[in-house]
Amino acid sequence: xxxxxxxxxxxxxxxxxxxxxxxxxxxxxxxxxxxxxxxxxxxxxxxxxxxxxxxxxxxxxxxxxxxxxxxxxxxxxxxxxxxxxxxxxxxxxxxxxxxxxxxxxxxxx
Numbered sequence: 001x002x003x004x005x006x007x008x009x010x011x012x013x014x015x016x017x018x019x020x021x022x023x024x025x026x027x028x029x030x031x032x033x034x035x036x037x038x039x040x041x042x043x044x045x046x047x048x049x050x051x052x053x054x055x056x057x058x059x060x061x062x063x064x065x066x067x068x069x070x071x072x073x074x075x076x077x078x079x080x081x082x083x084x085x086x087x088x089x090x091x092x093x094x095x096x097x098x099x100x101x102x103x104x105x106x107x108x109x
Contacts (some may be wrong), residue, residue: 019044025092028107029100051076 023039024032059072066072 022088022092029104030108 020036020039023043024035027035055069055072055076058066058075059069061068066075
């Protein structure tokens with residue numbers, strides 16, 4: 001269990017950088033730091049509070065519908081993969097070959 005926990009922590013902490021990069025991509029360069037803070041406050045903090053509660057309710061051996069914390073976490077993760085991919089595909093614009101400096105100048109002008 002210890003190696004799996006270490007890998008989960010490693011990849012969990014590593015995904016924070018990727019999530020921050022995708023979350024701030026739609027915003028102009030000059031407001032990205034503020035956008036990162038707002039995205040973190042709007043999603044990471046409530047998710048960190050609600051997710052353990054949901055997993056605890058789903059994995060409760062007495063009243064939970066699944067019966068174990070591992071099963072509840074697996075179900076929660078699998079259930080959120082498709083909505084996450086859909087939101088990223090629909091909401092994150094492509095900036096390949098785009099002149100971000102010109103975009104910033106157009107917004108500030």
